[in-house]
Amino acid sequence: MLKSSLFLILVLTMAILAACSNSDNKDNGTTPSTDGNKGETTTDGEKVSIEFWHAMSGTGQESIDKIVKGFNDSQDKYEVKAEYQGSYEESLTKLRGVGGTKDAPAITQVFEVGTKYMIDSGYIEPMQSFIDKDNYDLSQLEENILNYYKVDGELYSMPFNSSTPVMIYNKDAFKAAGLDPEKAPGTFSEVIAASEKLTNDSMKGFSMLTYGWFFEQLVATQGGLYVNEDNGRSGDATEALFNGPEGLNVFNFLNTMNKAGTFGNFGTNWDDIRSAFATEKVAMYMDSSAGVAAAINNSPFDVGVAYIPYADEVKRNGVVIGGASLWMSKGIAEKEQEAAWEFMKYMTTPEVQAQWHLDTGYFAINPAAYDEENVKEKWAEFPQFKVTVDQLQDTVPGLATQGALISVFPESRQQIVTALEELYQGKDPQEVLDKAAEGTNRAMEIANKTKK
Structure with a gap:
């Protein structure tokens, strides 16, 4: 009995040592390292993973999940993980706990009346810095939607689910x-x-x-x-x-x-x-x-x-635009910000915006989406949809229709x-x-x- 026990202990000890040895070998170039940054992988060939916090339930959540899957399948550098955080108020409360740190999600959806708070919070990286760096053409997006989220000529967040x-x-x-x-x-x-x-x-x-x-x-x-x-x-x-x-x-x-x-x-x-x-x-x-x-x-x-x-x-x-926009976190790793920016650009493409418009009824922030065949077919069946877009595009730009900013x-x-x-x-x-x-x-x- 004593011999059996000693043998069992010896076997377990050798197994533990082998596991430790294997772990060391994996860390030496085969295991992704986060370098303390949540979600980011730094090993060559590994995807950079980011979190996208949103407040969409029902059909909105289903559509977001489809968009995220489409982006993840379209390339092999980045992986977006969409996570429902409850209502706009609940999501913003959670963000307050991690905002400005490496634990913040790369992207957070915030309702339009949270714009002033987000700008003042110190939690965010203005979209304009990525727009300028990438020479991104903002003229392709709907002017009367962009106007709400612009302050002193700079765009702070990317419009997303927009309505009037x-x-x-x-x-x-x-x-x-x-x-x-x-x-x-x-x-x-x-x-x-x-x-x-x-x-x-x-x-x-x-x-x-x-x-x-x-x-x-x-x-x-x-x-x-x-x-x-x-x-x-x-x-x-x-x-x-x-x-x-x-x-x-x-x-x-x-x-x-x-x-x-x-x-x-x-x-x-x-x-x-x-x-x-x-x-x-x-x-x-x-x-x-x-x-x-x-x-x-x-x-x-x-x-x-x-x-x-x-x-x-x-x-x-x-009318003044309502709904919500997407904000990029400050304090996270640069690779995560790059992933977030690539995802936001993907979301503004006509094809993606056309599907979002049809799935949810929200405006397409890229009006080229309305020229997509699936949208034309839907409008032919339901001409009421065009009235909502006409009202937005007939809006006279000005301080009143740009909307108020208060925290x-x-x-x-x-x-x-x-x-x-x-x-x-x-x-x-x-x-x-x-x-x-x-x-x-x-x-x-x-x-x-x-x-x-």
């Missing part, structure tokens, strides 16, 4: 009410008048989600600024301007229909307002351009898509939500707007004081 608001309406309800189904109302007064004709015992004329983004758009299309300092683009904003004439026009517009009983208040949930439209509880509503396909597919009636309405006394300026946008949007809720409860439009502006001013003051 549109007005979606029930053509069958228009016919029944004696309205022209091919001509949606354009001005506030026209929407108010149409809502009166469309409203009946089971249907309201118009609705808008209780969400700050739509308010911002209705202010911008009048040429109104959200905050001072040129919408926060020539310096840190200190004062909200959205409670001026343009913002009051929007609140009076909504208040008129609410008091007349032609406005449908379906709260803050996207699914609720979309369901209300599909079940004919409301005839017109504002949605994201990315929601057009679902509205068409889920409605048992003919669906129309139109530009968002604007105040009667002004010219239509257009406390989520807090400000919540102020607008509260103001809208109080408006629908019967409070004075100017009073609730002023209150929202004061809350935004306080948030900006605190953010400016604590800025790095």
Whole structure:
């Protein structure tokens, strides 16, 4: 028994020594070394692996997975690993924990209202440095999308999932009410008048989600600024301007229909307002351009898509881009940054953007995608998609439609939500707007004081 035990110990010892010897041999030129950089392999012939954090679920996630696979299969130098991180807010919270370090993901998707925060954070490498180094032609991308993410003429992140608001309406309800189904109302007064004709015992004329983004758009299309300092683009904003004439026009517009009983208040949930439209509880509503396909597919009636309405006394300026963009991390290895840049360039190609547009309903950031055969076929079947692109491309470039930059946008949007809720409860439009502006001013003051 003792001999057997001694023999077993001897065998195990020799096995351990052999394993150690093999490990040393592998490290001597055969095992990839990370040199302390997460994801990067430095051995010749090995792929550089990077992480791509995103906030897309459902069809968006499925499409991203296809894009990533296409890139990984297209070359043998880099490997992208797409990782869902939850909502935009959840993903940004996670990034705060590793931002600016070698443990940060190479690419992070951040919603558009996080732009100012990301620029100020010190976490990111501006895209412009790679654009200049590579002589990348930005003119191939959609100007009115790029404008949002440019500050002082420099592009800080690569646009990705881009959308704008549109007005979606029930053509069958228009016919029944004696309205022209091919001509949606354009001005506030026209929407108010149409809502009166469309409203009946089971249907309201118009609705808008209780969400700050739509308010911002209705202010911008009048040429109104959200905050001072040129919408926060020539310096840190200190004062909200959205409670001026343009913002009051929007609140009076909504208040008129609410008091007349032609406005449908379906709260803050996207699914609720979309369901209300599909079940004919409301005839017109504002949605994201990315929601057009679902509205068409889920409605048992003919669906129309139109530009968002604007105040009667002004010219239509257009829309501000929404959605999110891709940010490159600072502090990671140079090879990881190179891999991220190659992936971003791949994502902007017409073929990839065409598929992304068709999969998700988001705009193609490269308009050459709209010339792809699969897009032409889809547009022929659903001409409503073209309306969303036309509205974007008809947008007049300017500070209003470029969009505001403030680091406390989520807090400000919540102020607008509260103001809208109080408006629908019967409070004075100017009073609730002023209150929202004061809350935004306080948030900006605190953010400016604590800025790095």
